[in-house]
Amino acid sequence: MNEPIMIFKKPSYPINPALLEYLQRFDRLSEVSVFYDDLLRFSGSVTVYDTMDQDTLWIRVYYSEFEREEIDLNLKKIYSLLHSDGNLSIIKFLNIDSIDYCTFGNSKPFRIKVRNILNDNYTHFYVKKADASRIYGLELEHILSPDKINFLVYKDTLIEEHIMGIPGDVFIKTLLQERSETEKAQIAKEFVKFNERCMIRLLGDMRSYNYVIVPIHDFDHVVYKIRAIDFDQQCYEGNFKVYRPQFFKENYPMVKLVKDKLQESSIEQYKDEERAVLAKRILSAENRINRLLEIMGEDELAPEAHLQQLKMELYRYTNDMNFKKAKSMGTVMSAAFEFIIRNFKNTNLFKNKM
Incomplete structure (x- = not known):
């Protein structure tokens, strides 16, 4: 950590x-x-x-x-x-x-x-x-x-x-402990989803000062959302951990909150929900996404050593050969999206057969 x-x-x-x-x-x-x-x-x-x-x-x-x-x-x-x-x-x-x-x-x-x-x-x-x-x-x-x-x-x-919200480091230091137990559980859920979203789209360096907490009043309670505010580390680092906010020491209070408030089955459920939502968004904007990924695939966005490290770490994480074959950070992104969509469609096919 x-x-x-x-x-x-x-x-x-x-x-x-x-x-x-x-x-x-x-x-x-x-x-x-x-x-x-x-x-x-x-x-x-x-x-x-x-x-x-x-x-x-x-x-x-x-x-x-x-x-x-x-x-x-x-x-x-x-x-x-x-x-x-x-x-x-x-x-x-x-x-x-x-x-x-x-x-x-x-x-x-x-x-x-x-x-x-x-x-x-x-x-x-x-x-x-x-x-x-x-x-x-x-x-x-x-x-x-x-x-x-x-x-x-x-x-x-x-x-x-400008993206409005309370800077994550300020929220963790001054407001997190004052939240109700229900609110803490909801924040933990949002951090799981935020962590999954950053990992899938390879957005790195989400330390607590690079995202904001957005409180939204809904009837008789407050819902907390997490939004990234810094996009400098898109598809650059070779270390897969950089794309997973849970591994930054600045986010330890949020990680601890997840461990304290959520059962393992709930964590997996929220991860599945976020993957499904991302798959639907990718499919709904398929032409625009494909054009952007095509451009990224031909662009140089990281040193060769970073590319080689990241694609092998992703291959070991998923056992998907598309990561191992990737020629650029853009094609790594394409492989990540294809992996998510394939699993989403397979899951839906399985559900439909039940």
Whole structure:
């Protein structure tokens, strides 16, 4: 549980022409020129602290008056593309309250706070360096997860909408123990499903600060959902454990919750449910998924050593020869989806014969 399972920092992979064409086909390309590197030219900054006066590892950045005017206008246009299909009439009602820069992690994103001056409602979005791995991860999240996600790409810049929720590490530290026993059992169930979903779609590095807990009020109780918020580690690492949140020490309280609250039969049931749901989503978006996997199959997303390690570990885990034959991380993903669909169909066939 305590051994490090990620050693090297992941490099950024370029967007190839086929992926760019795919993004254009599904309206993921921005018509507004905004560059990550432009935002790096800030002239000053101050540290951002949380409500407990702890350093958040974000800094609030400032720009010269001349640059700020152009940056603000383009960021407002980006917001309108993300949330209202580029309707520029809303720009006069928007204000860019702050631009924060994260000094921690791989992507070093900018967080943009946009406020509606008529009612003081506000939201955030992020500007990052475009990376093929992250884009594949975002697109798979949009297609296969319970929640949709908006993002745009402009040349080498990626714009992501904010995913609302309580950061997993904050929830575990300050709120988890206060939940009722019923709520803890429900959270344990969600973690099992989240763990299974990440494993099947090879989304790695789901440590507690890379996902959020989303409380949803339903009649007389609260239901908790878990959503990934960082997609940098899509199909990169060779170690299969990286794709299973249960093996990160930061998630130990959640793992312990599963052991304390769920019987083995329930855990297997929830895994089966998540596999069935994923299989249905893959089949319902078959053409889009197949095109994305075809592009991934021709793309370089990891070092050769990572590919060889992962496909052999998956082969030993499943005894499926398709993993052993995989030529790229994209074909590993294809093999994973084929494995899930095959088992889903076989299970349904067995049920129908009973």
